Amino acid sequence: MSTTKTTSNNFIKNIINEHMETGKYGGRIHTRFPPEPNGYLHIGHAKSIYINFGIAEEYKGLCNLRFDDTNPIKEDVEFIESIKEDVKWLGFDWEDRLYYASDYFERLYQFGVQLIEAGKAYVCELNQEKVKEYRGTLTEPGKESPYRNRSVEENLDLFERMRQGEFADGSKVLRAKIDMSSGNLNMRDPVLYRIQRSTHHRTGDKWCIYPMYDFAHPLSDAIEGITHSICTLEFEDHRPLYEWLVSSVNVEGPPQQIEFARLNLSHTVMSKRKLRQLVEEGYVDGWNDPRMPTISGLRRRGYTPESIRDFCERIGVAKANSMVNIAFLEHCVREDLNKRAPRVMAVLRPLKVVIENYPEDKVEILDAENNPESPEMGSRKMPFSRVVNIEQDDFLEEPPKKFFRLAPGREVRLKHAYIIKCEKVIKDESTGEVIELRCTYDPETRSGASTVGRKVKGTLHWVSAEHALRADVRIYDHLFTKENPDEAHDFKANINTDSLETLDSCLVEPHLEGAKPGSRYQFLRQGYFCVDPDSSDQLVFNRIVSLKDTWAKIQKAQGNK
RNA sequence: UGGGGUGUAGCCAAGCGGUAAGGCACCGGGUUUUGGUCCCGGGAUGCGCAGGUUCAAAUCCUGCCACCUCAGCCA
Secondary structure (H helix, E strand, O other), X not given: OOOOOOOXXXXXXXXXXXXXXXXXXXXXXXXEEOOOOOOOOEHHHHHHHHHHHHHHHHOOOEEEEEEOOOOOOOOOHHHHHHHHHHHHHOOOOOOOOEEXXXXXXXXXXXXXXXXXXXXXXXXXXXXHHHHHHHHOOOOOOOOOOOOOOOOHHHHHHHHHHHHHOOOOOOOOEEEEXXXXXXXXXXXXXXXXXXXXXXXXXXOEOOXXXXXXXXXXXXXXXXXXXXXXXXXXXXXXXXXHHXXXXXXXXOOOOOOEEEEEOOOOXXXXXXXXXXXXXXXXXXXXXXXXXXXXOEHHHHHHHOOOHHHHHHHHHHHOOOOOOOOEOHHHHHHHHHHHHHHHOOEEOEXXXXXXXXXXXXXXXOOEEEEEEOOOOOHHXXXXXXXXXXXXXXXXXXXXOOOOXXXXXXXXXXXXXXXXXXXXXXXXXXXXXXXXXXEEEEEEEEHHHOOOOOOOOOOOOOEEOEEEOOOOEEEEEEEEOOOEOOOOHHHOOOHHHHEOOOOEEXXXXXXXXXXXXXXOOOOEEEEOOOEEEEEOOOOOOOEEEEEEEEOXXXXXXXHHHHHHO
């Protein structure tokens, strides 16, 4: 039952295919995933990881993991570990190619020297404000820095002394000498190095000058022999600079930058700033809150890495900005879990049912298949007795049209057990709330017996009252009520205040005793659930995603009439 | 008003001159001891708009329009 994954073509693969035909890189494909260790990875990063590692895999090439750690004031080792964990969890392997831009600081510095020697870079003493002023605007060209035409010797000397720490932070920068009148602001003598006395998480206090992304990134790619440097659309404007740098340092087969549209997912936010806000202001319980679109959140929620990769494959790769509906992600987990998750019965909101004609102390051990989609998953035993619990939603005193479940005088099947009939409804005298059902069962209808002439429309899940285990279940909904929370001036105005509902009197079948955190199940007729790490003697489940619910749809349609 | 991009069904997305793939969502129907799964069927006479080239255009050309993006010593 192995499904042949058909990976479809996209514009990046088309480019690579062409390179393969023309032999541009000698048939070599080498990509990289270059996160800055300044935050947690989210589903948008998963897309990038999937593209970079996935393409390398598909073309029998390599993909490096490289931390773009050129700005120590924003970065931290904490993030390095979480990023590594997430990439691994997604199922990708950088083997021995774990790199850091900071590993290249010395070589990068030498590239800076080379650029100066070639007359392509200079030390500028304009302060930050002046640099900005001289840059011009979108519609007006910039002005050349008065320091632009220093001699190579003077530049060399100054750059060296910048490194030695002779100058104050921010007093000087190394700039590329390109074109102050370029329509592309990135080409107006971009800053390559800044003086910034801060302790780097890997190089300590060895350096007081740090390279800028625009300088370090293309050259790091070149150093690693990257062939295809795949990044997101906002770097499109940087490509001329990327090419300028990479061709100025004499590497063979300079890497090519290719940009794709980053992922936007409906009903959530993706920016690090906003995610951090949700965490810091207590809207969620942390970066790995199961409602977060972070990899760690999705992991805790119970998403499988396979489903996330499948999602990344199926959304495609293009250059058009788009927003994928989160329903598609949910579809991908359902599809994966349908095949893999063992089925189990759990009653989230219990309603007591006494089967009056069933012997008081009799217990039958019934056989229940674990997964009708995968018979090889076998079956388990389930106790059945006189008192069971069913879902409150599965009984209605006054059933509307098309309601196939239990109602006074009606019959339903208890999955894997018997057909029962509702004989009497017991209510709380003061509140009128239904608190118990008195039913009878038909001994001839035990699961597996002939059902000729005994069709019932509804089948319910249940648990045996005396055997059931108590559990907490956390029901999650989308974090935001709007498809695009960013549409509002303040995205927080669209926070879904009901994104978490905790049910603390759930009853699950005894088979679940000792279920390990991380294990996933389908609660029959309800959805897919995952044992949360909080689980101990007290079972705690996260709802990963509900099952599709046609009845809910019918009710909604009826309500709309 | 400068530079760089993008516009194919409600949402993604193939297509690269020969007459609109696929998926999600949605709507029908069938199977079903999960109102799940699975199976079958349905939607663009149309590809941002307007012209042009061609026997033939989503694909080529021209002109418009809309949206995204760039003025960190962030990445």
